[in-house]
Amino acid sequence: MRRSISLIVLAVLAGALSAFAQEAPAEVAPAEAALAAAEATQLHLNFAWTVLAAVLVFFMQAGFALLETGFTRSKNAVNIIMKNVMDVSAGAVVFFVLGFGLMFGTSLGGWIGTDGFFLAGLGGDPWTYAFFLFQAVFAATAATIVSGAVAERTKFTGYLLFSVVITGLIYPVFGSWAWGGLFNGGGWLEGLGFIDFAGSTVVHSVGGWAALAGALVVGPRVGKYDENGNPRHIPGHSLPLAALGVFILWFGWFGFNAGSTTEGSTDIALIAMNTFLAAGAGATAAMLVSWIRGGKPDAPMTLNGVLGGLVGITAGCANLTPGFALLTGAIAGVVVVYATLFLDRYVDDPVGAVAVHGVCGAWGTLAAGMFDSAGLFNPSVIGVQLVGIAAAFLWTFPVSYLLFTLIKKTIGLRVNGHLEHLGLDLHEHDNQAYPEFVPTDELTLAEV
Known part of the structure; x- marks a missing residue:
């Protein structure tokens, strides 16, 4: 029992x-x-946000095209449209073939990527496609910055060759130093702790310093300087087009900065707000400075103040408080005015690309270190930022200057004065943007 x-x-x-x-x-x-x-769900959100942000950045190409077209004369509008279209079109191809691998392939000593060309070895992972798309439109932005600085006097073939090289080589090499670890490997600047969240230096200063080299090599437009070397103002043909371009760029910049998270997270709120505030502060500061200097609020300078504020906050949009974002943007607006006035004495830059992207990009990168919320005015952090700023110039400007010089001496870079007077649209493309409109040019054939 x-x-x-x-x-x-x-x-x-x-x-x-x-x-x-x-x-x-x-x-x-x-x-x-x-x-x-x-x-x-989070993974899908990351994909959706990154692709959407890439589309916003792609839309910035329309902004650049309208801004550059509006700030220049009507007889060159077709040429400018063609340059902007090919920056992103040919740029996408060469970045796929070469640039992405140099920038994000397995790093060789922190200096350059060594694989991933044609995305070889990276296929099959959907994230590769999303990440490539986002980075490709960034590369196209760097190339497009150059277009405005050399506008109205540059041969299309010479410009196109440079555009392909900056997208496939110049931009990716520096990008590998600062951002290589985003996907694979890691760059030497990145290892030092260089802060450039969305590319004040990586994208904008690189484009700005290349633009400076191009403007110097190609020389000024006919009639830009008088017999004493003083700059003359050559007005663009449509300020409304330029203003629309700036608003499109401002809109797309939310994808540029907040999209650099490459994930749908709460971080995008601060980044988007900082982006918005800095642009507003830049425009306001540029307007006030131009108003005080000239007695009237200057519209083109105010528009570039928006862009200066946007470029300035791009490096520190994720690590600055809103107050310091305002300060960064406001200082960028002041910098735009004085940098434009200074450079105009020596460099013919029809859209102010060097001041907006090169100089304000350097300022924004420095501000990201100075105003870092992890520790204000930390000398070691500021020192690393200065190293990154210097490295961008010392790599981009000499290489770009050499390449523009080689193009000038081989296939040619500059159209002659008579053809420049007639306009690049007819000579380079056998077309006109406004076929029923005959513009009155301030230059006469006798002056050419």
């Missing part, structure tokens, strides 16, 4: 243990399923 009772008790205990053993997974499974679902 006792044995039977013992067997029954053991059977009951075994049944109870079995029941508990079966119930435990039933309690864990929903939690695991919920976690897996949350991770899948």
Whole structure:
């Protein structure tokens, strides 16, 4: 009897243990399923946000095209449209073939990527495609910056060759130093702790310093300087087009900065707000300075103040408080005015690209270190920022200057004065943006 009772008790205990053993997974499974679902949702959100941000940055090409077209004369509008179209079109191809691998391939000593060309070895992972798309439109932005500085006097073939090289080589090499670890490897600047979240230096200063080299090599437009070397103002043909371009750029910049998270997270709120505030502060400061200097609020300078503020906050948009974002943008607006006036004495830059992107990019990178919320005015952090700023110039400007010089001496870079007077649209493209409109030019054929 006792044995039977013992067997029954053991059977009951075994049944109870079995029941508990079966119930435990039933309690864990929903939690695991919920976690897996949350991770899948976050992954999909990361993809969706990164691709959407890339599309916003791509739309900035329209902004650059309208800004540059509006700030220059109507007889060159087709040429400018063609340059901007090809910056992103040919740029996408060469970045796929070469640039992405140099920038994000396995790093060789922190200096340059060594694989990933044609995305070889990276295919099959959908994230590669999203990340490539986002980075490709960044590369096109760096190339497009150059277009405005050499506008109205540069051969299309010479410009196109430079555009391909900056997208496939010049920009990716510096990018590998600062951002290589975003995907694979890691660059030497990145290892020092260089702060440039969305590219004040990596994209904008690189484009600005290349623009400076191009403007110097190609020379000024006919009639830009008088017999004493004083600059003349050559007005653009459509300020409304330029203003629309600036608003498009401002809109797209939310993708440029907030999209650099490459994930749908709460971080995008601060980044987007800082971007908005800095642009507003830049425009306001530029307007006030131009108003005080000239007695009237200057519209083109105010528009460039927006862009200066945007370029300035791009490096520190993720690590500055809103107050310091305002300060960074306001100082950038002042910098735009005085840098433009200074450079105009020596360099013919029809849209102010060097001041906006080169100089304000350097300022924004420095500000990201000076006003870092992790520690204000930290000398070691500021020192690293200065190293990055200097490295961008010392790499980009000499290489760009050499390349522009080689183009000048081989296939040619500059159209002659008579053709420049007639306009690049007819000579370079056999087309006109406004075929029923005959503009009145301030220059005459006798002056050419």
